[in-house]
Amino acid sequence: MKNARIRFLTLLLLIIGLAVGTIVLAGQARQSNAKGLQEILSQGFIKAPPEKRLIEAGKIEAEVKKGGYVTQKKSVGIVTGQVATEQLALALAQTQVSSTPSGMVRVNRGRFQMGNVENDKSAFDWEKPVHTVTLTYDYWIGKYEVTFNEYDTYCAATGKSKPSDAGWGRGTRPVINVSWWDAIGYCNWLSEREGLKKAYDGDGNLLDKSGKVTTDITKVEGYRLPTEAEWEYAARGGQNSRGYKYAGSNDLNEVGWYLDNSGKKTHPVGEKKPNELGLYDMSGNVMEWCHDRWDDSYYSQGPQTNPTGPSSGALRAVRGGSQSESAPYCRTAFRIGGTSTVSGDKLGFRLSRTVF
Numbered sequence: 255m256k257n258a259r260i261r262f263l264t265l266l267l268l269i270i271g272l273a274v275g276t277i278v279l280a281g282q283a284r285q286s287n288a289k290g291l292q293e294i295l296s297q298g299f300i301k302a303p304p305e306k307r308l309i310e311a312g313k314i315e316a317e318v319k320k321g322g323y324v325t326q327k328k329s330v331g332i333v334t335g336q337v338a339t340e341q342l343a344l345a346l347a348q349t350q351v352s353s354t355p356s357g358m359v360r361v362n363r364g365r366f367q368m369g370n371v372e373n374d375k376s377a378f379d380w381e382k383p384v385h386t387v388t389l390t391y392d393y394w395i396g397k398y399e400v401t402f403n404e405y406d407t408y409c410a411a412t413g414k415s416k417p418s419d420a421g422w423g424r425g426t427r428p429v430i431n432v433s434w435w436d437a438i439g440y441c442n443w444l445s446e447r448e449g450l451k452k453a454y455d456g457d458g459n460l461l462d463k464s465g466k467v468t469t470d471i472t473k474v475e476g477y478r479l480p481t482e483a484e485w486e487y488a489a490r491g492g493q494n495s496r497g498y499k500y501a502g503s504n505d506l507n508e509v510g511w512y513l514d515n516s517g518k519k520t521h522p523v524g525e526k527k528p529n530e531l532g533l534y535d536m537s538g539n540v541m542e543w544c545h546d547r548w549d550d551s552y553y554s555q556g557p558q559t560n561p562t563g564p565s566s567g568a569l570r571a572v573r574g575g576s577q578s579e580s581a582p583y584c585r586t587a588f589r590i591g592g593t594s595t596v597s598g599d600k601l602g603f604r605l606s607r608t609v610f
């Protein structure tokens with residue numbers, strides 16, 4: 255919850271009015287990194303040093319500043335011979351409130367080679383050309399795939415029918431049998447529950463913080479599906495990448511549930527080893543919906559900075575392979591398109607959010 259992460263710096267002002275006016279300051283810092291009142295006042299209080307200052311009785315404009323906090327101003331009245339007490343609370347500036355949400359991992363902005371960089375012979379043509387993609391912003395991505403526990407809570411809150419678990423069990427297994435539309439419905443519900451602006455309109459377009467349609471992913475505040483570029487960069491380990499074929503290893507058995515080891519059913523999230531960023535199950539368990547529309551030729555014609563996919567198309571991108579797929583489909587470069595209204599026991603999703 256955003257409000258729970260805001261820290262406050264409280265300054266108590268004791269103002270004593272004398273014949274010509276003397277201002278006496280006292281203060282305390284709570285839950286902050288401030289070194290004390292001296293440091294606070296040295297950054298500005300009615301442009302006075304942190305000591306007594308003679309001023310005329312009447313009204314003054316008090317101003318308290320602290321780097322990274324929202325400046326507070328207040329009109330204070332000084333009456334001869336009387337004591338006035340004022341309290342100002344400095345909230346962290348919005349740009350400073352960027353604690354990682356529960357269950358997510360922060361991915362730092364960067365540049366990477368996207369596509370079939372391993373030149374794997376089992377790859378599809380649409381995994382090429384290999385191209386350099388630049389992400390100019392940080393983002394958060396789910397540490398795990400969204401689970402039945404989480405999705406069932408959404409269904410209970412909204413009256414939506416719960417998807418089938420194929421008889422494999424619910425709990426912390428990844429939710430399955432959800433369409434792309436189901437996934438963004440969950441994203442919007444979670445955004446609104448946490449006081450964030452929703453990321454999608456009724457047509458599946460991205461929305462900025464003011465509710466306007468946008469293609470600029472850096473302007474989207476709410477929970478959403480990762481773009482293909484975000485997904486692949488994170489799966490490859492982001493800024494910590496070691497160049498593995500799968501998400502976290504060259505041995506799929508270490509990091510993923512797939513055809514050869516899953517028993518052809520999903521498993522609770524987080525049972526295999528994570529990748530370099532601490533993300534689980536990005537290779538195998540369930541295939542994951544991404545935000546982007548699908549186009550076989552997008553790699554050869556799409557933008558290479560902050561790409562969000564084609565502007566039109568009935569299909570949406572799917573990544574990661576599943577419990578019933580062979581190893582080639584679980585590579586970090588593997589991609590395919592799926593009809594947005596389709597659901598199945600191979601399909602799930604994980605969350606993403608832009609860092610502001």
